[in-house]
Amino acid sequence: MATETFPAYRVLDAGDAALTIEFGNAIDPALLARVDALDRAIQALSVAGALPGLIETMPTFRSLTVFFDPLVTGRQALLSVLRPVLAASAEPAPDIQQRCWRLPVCYEGDAGPDLAETAAAIGVSEDEVVALHSGAEYCVYMMGFLPGFPFMGDLPDLLRLPRRAQPRVRVPAGSVAIATGLTAIYPWESPGGWHLLGRCPVSLFDVRRRAPALLAAGDRVCFEPVSISEYLRLDAACAAGDIDPAQWLIRVAEDGQ
Amino acid sequence: MNAARIEVLAPGAYASVQDRGRRGFRRIGVPWAGVLDPRLMRIANALVGNPETHAVIECFDGGLVLLAHGGPIRVAVAGDAVVELEVAGERRPLPPWRSTMLADGDQLRIRKLLAGGRIAVVAIEGLALPETLGSVSTYARAVLGGVDGRALAAGMQLPVVSHGEGVDRVLRHVPLTDPSPIRVVLGPQADHFSAAALHTLISADYRISTEADRMGIRLEGPALEHAGTREIVSDATVPGSIQVPGNGQPIVLLADAQTAGGYPKIATVISADLPRLAACRPGQILRFARVAAFEAEESARRAEAETRALIDAIRPLLPDGIDLDTLYSVNLVGGVVHALSPEHRPQWWPVD
Numbered sequence: 001m002a003t004e005t006f007p008a009y010r011v012l013d014a015g016d017a018a019l020t021i022e023f024g025n026a027i028d029p030a031l032l033a034r035v036d037a038l039d040r041a042i043q044a045l046s047v048a049g050a051l052p053g054l055i056e057t058m059p060t061f062r063s064l065t066v067f068f069d070p071l072v073t074g075r076q077a078l079l080s081v082l083r084p085v086l087a088a089s090a091e092p093a094p095d096i097q098q099r100c101w102r103l104p105v106c107y108e109g110d111a112g113p114d115l116a117e118t119a120a121a122i123g124v125s126e127d128e129v130v131a132l133h134s135g136a137e138y139c140v141y142m143m144g145f146l147p148g149f150p151f152m153g154d155l156p157d158l159l160r161l162p163r164r165a166q167p168r169v170r171v172p173a174g175s176v177a178i179a180t181g182l183t184a185i186y187p188w189e190s191p192g193g194w195h196l197l198g199r200c201p202v203s204l205f206d207v208r209r210r211a212p213a214l215l216a217a218g219d220r221v222c223f224e225p226v227s228i229s230e231y232l233r234l235d236a237a238c239a240a241g242d243i244d245p246a247q248w249l250i251r252v253a254e255d256g257q
Numbered sequence: 258m259n260a261a262r263i264e265v266l267a268p269g270a271y272a273s274v275q276d277r278g279r280r281g282f283r284r285i286g287v288p289w290a291g292v293l294d295p296r297l298m299r300i301a302n303a304l305v306g307n308p309e310t311h312a313v314i315e316c317f318d319g320g321l322v323l324l325a326h327g328g329p330i331r332v333a334v335a336g337d338a339v340v341e342l343e344v345a346g347e348r349r350p351l352p353p354w355r356s357t358m359l360a361d362g363d364q365l366r367i368r369k370l371l372a373g374g375r376i377a378v379v380a381i382e383g384l385a386l387p388e389t390l391g392s393v394s395t396y397a398r399a400v401l402g403g404v405d406g407r408a409l410a411a412g413m414q415l416p417v418v419s420h421g422e423g424v425d426r427v428l429r430h431v432p433l434t435d436p437s438p439i440r441v442v443l444g445p446q447a448d449h450f451s452a453a454a455l456h457t458l459i460s461a462d463y464r465i466s467t468e469a470d471r472m473g474i475r476l477e478g479p480a481l482e483h484a485g486t487r488e489i490v491s492d493a494t495v496p497g498s499i500q501v502p503g504n505g506q507p508i509v510l511l512a513d514a515q516t517a518g519g520y521p522k523i524a525t526v527i528s529a530d531l532p533r534l535a536a537c538r539p540g541q542i543l544r545f546a547r548v549a550a551f552e553a554e555e556s557a558r559r560a561e562a563e564t565r566a567l568i569d570a571i572r573p574l575l576p577d578g579i580d581l582d583t584l585y586s587v588n589l590v591g592g593v594v595h596a597l598s599p600e601h602r603p604q605w606w607p608v609d
Contacts, residue, residue, distance in 0.1 A: 012445035015525030016553030018495040020445045025490055058283045058493040060517060065493035067283070070528065070557040075550050144491070144517030147286045147399040151491065151517075163488075180488075187286075188398050205285075205399060207389050213285035 009034075009086055011079065012063075016070045017055075019078070021086065022063040027153060027181065031062045032141060036217075038064050041085045050081055059217065060142050061151070098139075100220040100251035103185075103200050105134065105176050106231035111199035114164075118178070118195050122158050132156045133176075133197055134223040138183060140215050148187040148205030148213040152221055155181050167193035174199045174235075176223070198223075201235035202245055214245055261327040261417040263359075263381055265409050269320025269367060271470070274384075274403040274415075275512075276312040279392035283516045289496065290394035290402065291512050293471065294376055294532035296432065296564045297335040301380035303568045304333035304356040306423045312386055312393035314379040314409065319369035321409075323379070325359035329421040331382035332359055337373025337434075341366040353377070354428040355574065358421070373434050374536025383419045396513060425574040430567055438546035439534050441499065441524040442553050446489060449521035450501070454481040458499075458523060459547045463507070467539045471513040474534065480505025481523060491519045497526035511535055527553040529560040 012020040021038065024031045039059045045051050053072030058065040068078060107115060107130045119126045138152035145151075155178055163179045168191060171177070175186045177194035186192060187204035200223075204214045215221065226234070237243045265272075276298070278291020292298040292315050299309040314321070319339070323332070333356035334340050340351045343364035351357055351365070359365060370377055386393045386404065395403030404413045447455060463478035487503040494500070498510045500520040509526055510518075526534055527548065537543060548556070 013442050013525070013550045014445050014493075014495045014522075015442050015497050016527050016529075016550060016557050018493075018525075019550075020493065022445070022492070027490055056281045056283055058516060060492040061490050063492045065495065067495070070554045071561050074554045142491075142517070143284060144286045144493070145515045147282075147401075149286045190398065207401065212282075212287075212390070216285075 013075075014065060018065055018067045019075055020063050020065045021082070024062045027061050027141065029139075035059045035062065035064050038082075038085065042066065042082070045081060045085070051078065054078075058144070060144065097251065097253060098218050098220050099216075099249060099253045100137070100222070101215065101248050102222050102224050102250045103202050103248055104226040104231070104234055105198040105200050105223040106226050106228055107134075107198040108228050111228065111231065112176075112197045114195040115197050118159075118161065118197065121161060124158070129159070129197065130225055132159055133178070133183065134225050137220050137222045140217050140219040140221060141182075142217050143213055143215065146186065146188050146190055148215070149184060150204070150215045150219075150221070151182055151184055153182045155183055161195060163193040164195060167191060168196075171196065172199070174201060176200050198225075199231060201231055201238050202248060203238050220251075261325075261330055261383075261421075263330065263332075263384075263415040263417060264324040264326060265411055265413040265415070266322040266324050266364065267320055267411055268409040269316050269322075270318040272314055272316035272321050272409040273395040273397070273471075274312050274386060274409070275315045275394045276392055277310040278394050278512060279390045279396075279401075282390055283493070286516050287390065287399070287401070288396065288513055288516055290392070290396040290471075292378065292394075293512055293535035294374075294378070296532065296560075296567075297376065297378040298380070299564060299568060300354070300428055300432075300571075301333045301335035301378045303571050304335070304354070304426045304428065305331045305380045305382040306356075306426075307380055307382060307384075309568070311380070312384055314381070314415075316367055316377050316379065318375050319367050321367040321379070323359075323365045325361060325363050325365075328360045328363065329358040330417050331356050331421065331423070331425065332365055333357070333380045333426075334365075334367065334377055335380070335428075336377025337371040338377040339368040339371065341368050354431055356380075356382075356425045356427075358425070373432075374533070375538050376532075376536045381415065381417060382421075382423075383417045385416045385418045398513070426571050427574050428567065429570045429572055432563075432567060435533060438544040439530045440527045440548045440553065440556065441545050442527060442550050443524045443547060444522075445492075445525075446521035447523055449483055449485055449489065450523050451482045451484045454483070454505075454523070457481060458507070459545050462542050462544060465537045465539050465541045465543070469537075469539055471511055473508050473510045473514050474537070476507045476509065478506070481507060483521065487521070488519050489521050491517045494518045494522065495525060497528065497531045498522045499524045499526065509534060527556055529553070529556040 010022045023034045053069045055067040140150045160181045171192035173189045175196045176198040179194040275292040278289035302311045334353040338353045342351045400406030461479045463476040466475040468475040
């Protein structure tokens, strides 16, 4: 059904070398679709040479940030090209089947240091937390924060918790975490405020791959609980490069990617 | 002769290989990295005859010691630095802002950095390190760039090719230190703060805390009060973003910062002033001033014109260290005898 909508957006200043076009302030597939449509329109304009000075774009849940060289272009010049695109009703994204991954996660022992606390906070057993977390299929909403870091949702309602009151200085690489209705995997050791439920051995970022980030916005992801011994075996094999991560792809996209 | 290379004897406080940074991968979470002060990189490279955006060593404070193998290798230091050469066991001072040749076995030492800031850049003619994702810049968190993806450490070897040709050069006008307030453009989430917080940001003193590195700088000062929620649905950060977590103490994000964040960003430091902020030392006090986005764009163009003028004024030195330009333009009538007198020796402060 075609709907004639000219929905509102805001242009936010982000210094002299970037601006953010914001469609809303929530996690909402409708907003994500508009971000994606604008992103694709900008790529097309850029390829056509209509956006000199464009450096790159950064899509998020609800906004698109445009990075530019202020020595070549500027806020007004960019917006004069982008406003007609923004005023037009967004062309709906092609409705194709997305890639789906089933990634192994160890929820046992030290691999899930916040599992007990999480179970206590929501009043269920640890096994039920694992069943809830590994029983849903998630959408990769956006990539960011760290190289290869996927923001995925939505968590089952019962698992919605705020961030930890006291962020950790050191979250181990591979940690599978939840907070604010989202789940993620930390590809690198980093400080972090999310609750750590498990550990995934799969390398999410590797510059030797044609696409360094394993996951991409739009992908679907589900988790398969594995034992500690299986986790250790997979972790060693991944580190040695003996495993092609494509083995965890359970459905390829319709466009063959 | 051994293959030419530079060995790191000591990295000092923190040193890493950087170039202009990697572009195009923020959407998969890869920050630009790159030098915190591109002007220093461009000057130092121009002094040794490299392309302006060639990879350099960026160091914080003093302590970096480099040893040349298989020289001569041309090097130059840009920054308000006290530099020393060690030649055949004898130490002698070397002014920054000019290039010099390191012979096999010579050492270059950054003893300390002065009032101009805690960042210096060392350019090495023909430094040859491989690119990762289009850049040599070190981003240690994800093991990208530099030497094996790591910050410099004692014992690391930096390969050098096509070295030792051309002439030494000197920068004739040293960039001046600018004590004026750090300029910011309000937003993208200025509307998440009270009017009082916006006023505080551009009127209060803020102190650089000890948590200040290539990722960002935590500031200490009057708390900036949020007007609504203290967290937002994550959106993109940019170099210069001033994010304010729940405690109200601002954090300025720099080259290695995360590409997305869930704290509201009250303002953005303009690109012309971000290098100056990055070079501030813990304990230093600063103020912010507000400018409009179009004024910030104008400042970027002005800063570029200044950098261009500095680089265009770089002049060759004669082999014994005489500034050719001074020789020819200032002292043609007086002749060579006067040109060799001390007042015409190259100087690292402005010479005219």
